[in-house]
Amino acid sequence: MLDKGDEDAMMEIAWIIPLFPLLSFLLLLAAGRVLKEKSAYIGILLTLCSFLFSVLVLWGRIRGDTYKAEADWLNIGEAHIKAGFEVNQLNALMLVIVSLVSFLVHLYSKGYMQREDRLPVFYAYLGLFTFAMLGLVISPNLLQLYIFWELVGLGSFLLIGFYFYKEEAKAAAKKAFIMTRIGDVGLFIGMILLFWKTGSFDFQVIFQEVEGGGITQSMITLTAILIFIGAMGKSGQFPLHTWLPDAMEGPTPVSALIHAATMVAAGVYLVAAMYPLFLASTSAMLIVASIGGLTAIFAASIGLVQRDIKRILAYSTVSQLGYMMLALGTGGYTAGVFHLMTHAFFKALLFLAAGSVIHAVHTQDVEEMGGLWKKLRITGPVFLIGTLAISGVPLFSGFFSKDEILSSAWENGNYVLFGLAVIAAFFTAFYMFRLFFLVFSGRLKKQGVLVHESPRSMTFPMIILAVLAVISGYINTPWFGTFLGSWLTEGNPYLEPEHRSGPVWIMGAATLVSLAGIALAYLIYRRNSISREWLGGEGSFLHTVLYNKYYVDEFYQGTIVWLTGFVSIFLSYIDRFIVEGLVNGIAASIHKLGRLLSRFQTGQTQHYGAIAFLGLAVLVIIFALTGGMFG
Amino acid sequence: MTLSGEMLAFTLLSLAAIMGGILLITLDRVVHMVIALVFTFISIAGIYVMLSAEFVAAVQVLIYSGAITIIMLFGIMLTRHNDTNQQTAGIFRKLLLLLGIAGFGIAVYAGIYQLDIPPEETSLHIDNTRKIGTALYSRHIIPFELTSVLLLAALVGAIILAKKDSEKGEEEEG
Amino acid sequence: MTSIPLSAYLVLALVLFCIGLYGALTKKNTVIVLISIELMLNAVNINLVAFSRLGPSPSITGQIFSLFTIAVAAAEAAVGLAVLMSLYNRKKTVNIDEMNSLKH
């Protein structure tokens, strides 16, 4: 048994965790050209260090108490803005999730990116991203969180645009940066408003002020919504979701790390970290829940018809994030965080497995795949595990977390949202198994390609994640005890320990719904006993709308982008013709005046003299008449 | 204001000076004009004497009445002018100028009229030249030396200006 | 002690100055223009000397100044005439109206 001092010592060194990946970033940036493929080992090793320390810190936090350390960073007059780190339950958990997934992705990339010339750059970017993400989760105040929040966005931007020569990657990276930045501005404003209302960026101070009634109710709602806008941008919530599917242009490990497990979950994390603020405003909660529910069903419905394997997973991610928001919005703090964790594992798994598939067949179109089950003896089963977990099949982790969310929505009493969640669960099961059957069952469609299983550095992370995707659910079950829930809320004055057992029928219903989805997918795509066109095939209105993602992109293109361009061109005409024209007009008239006056330049000295003298005379006369300046 | 001897002297001298000036602008022949101006210069020297500035008066006679007048006469002669001066300036400009000068004069006169400086006792007339010499070689030594540089420059400049062109003129002629 | 007021000298100087000015601006013969300028300088000298004797704080400086003026005027007359000579050699005229080659 460790004594108190040791536990603190464990947490005191939490600041070092983000520094390993930063070191990796700097090292690879400086020496990447020399190290070449060896740089992968540096990245892997340093992230492993991070992971080990994270486990230590988590252990320390389970044993000990919340630890916080900070120092002055910036003084603005009387206000001292601090920087530091904090280890509480949520942070410690996130540290482990992030560093673990990051480590596995580093490892996986060794195999996946083998032939890439710019491997050091890739690992450097991964390091930067991991640094930012780890920094984000240990931030004790909003400003620091915002800083890392943006850096995470930078990492994501760089990695999406890793294949810089591809026009799609370029557009996707730009879109990702700008869309998330729109959300960030919301967070930025919310943060500043909170600062002026509470006098601090510190989470605890803000919560105390909120609790103590130091802020008006409308201001709480406003700031909560603004902060939620930030979360929407990062977590790809409707209507700021369009960047996330496009972000799949990046290398697949990146999609697994950033656009499934960690960064996109940062929005959920933010809402969870600011939870007391949201709790103080029912309307903000309702908005969070509604946006979450809407996004869940909206993205799931798009996922039904997509053909690109990564895009299907991306829409699934958006939908699952909506789920988490729904959970948080309906008061299910534990449910949201729990699903965040399980989702991180199984979605990372799915992406890595998808990467393995792509690695094997060199296409992303699911219609061109098929019959890979026999070829990919490891990828296939782990993919199946992931699919089962996300579909909410009992005994897999997704089942427990989804159940939590459904009960929380039910208990909240908002039955519309509950209905949405159930339908989304059905959709999820359906499109995930559609994907599974299309890829792995049937005949091998692509001929002439040597399909082979991926190297061990790729399969190993998948196996680990598969194990986690199964077992991680058991830390918070209605059967064996809600360890996670009680630990997360323990000692937190703003959160009540949850005893969410919910009606038992919810669990049964959820199981039924997902099994129904699976069954339907089986019948359509495996058995072909139901025609694929029974609800409208390709070319039908419904299919077209869904396939084109409800035309949201086109809508933005036609309104906001167009408007910006229009304003710009309009202003450029103002600039060119009015501002510049005015100046040119003045210049031209002066020129004309000069022409006119040059007629007086007769070359006659006496004329000049006479004119100069007459001027003098007039001045002197005026002086004499007015009495002069000092008169 | 009583009619003292000093007053009389001042009146005569200033009348002579102004007469000389008026003759300058009314006479036709250029040489006559210069001669008229000599009167003015000499009268001004007299005025200086009245202002207890004997040395300046002496210099005035030497430089203006002597040197400058002679130079001007040389100038006139060397330019071989048909020495009547035909004035061709436009009547309009002349009128305008007269008007301007009159206005200027009146304005300045108004200023002079308002001026009231009580005369103070001075000892300038005692050892005037010595005082000038002392001042010139002590307090004003630098401007004094600079003046000599200026004069030298003017000397050289005048020679070069006159010489070069005459040579060129010869070449052109030749 | 003098009985002539300062303003009498100043008025005399003013009159001479105005005459010189008129001459300088209307006469066509360059030599006369130069002479008129000398007259103006003389008028200024009268002022200097008058102020040195009858001004607010009488001192020798005014006389010194007038000496400098005379020296500079002499230099000016010499250079002016030299310029005039060289111009005359080129243009064969001393008429100021015809000296306008610096016109734009």
Added chain:
Amino acid sequence: MKEVLLTILVFSPLLGMAALLLVHGTQERRIKWVGILGTLPALSISLYLYGHYLAGHSLNVFSEKAGWIRFGDFQQIDPKLFTVDYELSVDGFSLLMVLLTTVLSTLAAVASIHIKKEWKGYYLLFLLLEIGMLGVFLAQNLVLFFIFFEITLIPAFFLIGKWGYAQKERAAFSFLIYNGFGSAVLLLVIITLLARAGTTNIEALKYLINTEGVPLVSPIPSSMKYGMLIALLIAFGVKLPIFPLHTWMLRVHVQAPPSIVMLHAGVLLKIGAFGIIRFGLGIFPDQFKDLSVLIIVLGVINLLYGAFLAFIQQDFKMVLAYSSISHMGIVLMGLGSLNEAGLQGAIFQVVSHGLIAALLFCLVGIFYERVKTTSIKDLGGLSSVMPITAGFLLASAMASLGLPGMSGFISEFMAFLGLFKADPILAAIGTLGIILTAVYLLRAAMGMIFGKPKLQVNSEAVRDMETAEMVPVFILLAFIILIGVYPAVLSNPLADTIQNILSGSGG
């Protein structure tokens, strides 16, 4: 030594100029070395000053003063009346500006290795320009300030007009005419103040103008104070530049040689901000307070106007020019908010934009040297041919769009922090600028860096950055990140200055 250190600092480039005169005009390498070395004395003295400050000593020991010009004789009334002394002094704010100047001068001198002709004249003017810039920040009275201010104009005019690109003459004349106009307006204010208050010393003016019942030579009515403040805003607004006085600056940015634009965007434009803070806000704090909303509105207009226009430019240099306008809007917004955060943000923005603009133009110089174009359309795929340059370019674009961890974010954050306190509505409108900044910078930077290499870029002759070129780039980026990570390097020296300014405005 300490009593004349500032004078030595200001005039130390003369040493380099003298050395340059001894070098023959054809010895290119030697001239460049001498030119670069000529900027070092000033750099080391300013670093010494900063070290002196860090060690906790007062900067007042460096103040110096000598009698200089005396208008009329008023000994019996007040010996200081109508006198203009030669007085230099340094405080936290001017220390930062001097550091910015010396650092950028040295780096720009290094970046000037791309200059193709008449190196001697170039470096002579360059060093003269540095004298002017240093003097501007250290002068303690308006007349001295004005003289140094004018000293900057003349070398800049020639540097732009002689070593620039195709339309350099036009750019140089625009520069001179606009700035001359600004100077004229400034001179009017200075003369009025001298005539009415009898002094141009900044501290004395602060006291004389803002204290009730102090006898002035002739009283200054309140309307005249407003007039003078607006005149100052116009005079410095030309420099900053404030919309609609900005068109000259576009031409200069595009036509001047990049190394001069480094100094121009980095330091010369900042004189405008410096002047508004020192003189506008310093001497007329109450009037400034009344006009603060106007200033914020101008700031928001600058921010959005510049951003929108930068969005559609085809030339990268034009994008940067409009982005300068946009970023200067943030300075105005911070100033207008009239609280610690805003003011600090404005000053941070001055320094930070100085560094970032210099960095960007340094990079422009480097890749223009190789690909001979700055048109975004013609470029593309720089990453494949010049990965290091492209990486730095992306980093500086990120710095410019206010990425946290870099100096731009700190200033933007503080300016908005101040503005949200002063005027939340305008601030909310202003945040639109944050998004737009990201949009236009990414559009421009990614258009050049990403994508397939275009024809012009693909030639064999294109090499990546050389070590000598990397030095300034690297140093600038290091400064930008340093400020972004540890802003106290700037905020500590500024604390007193800001207190001083704000106590003047009574809030």
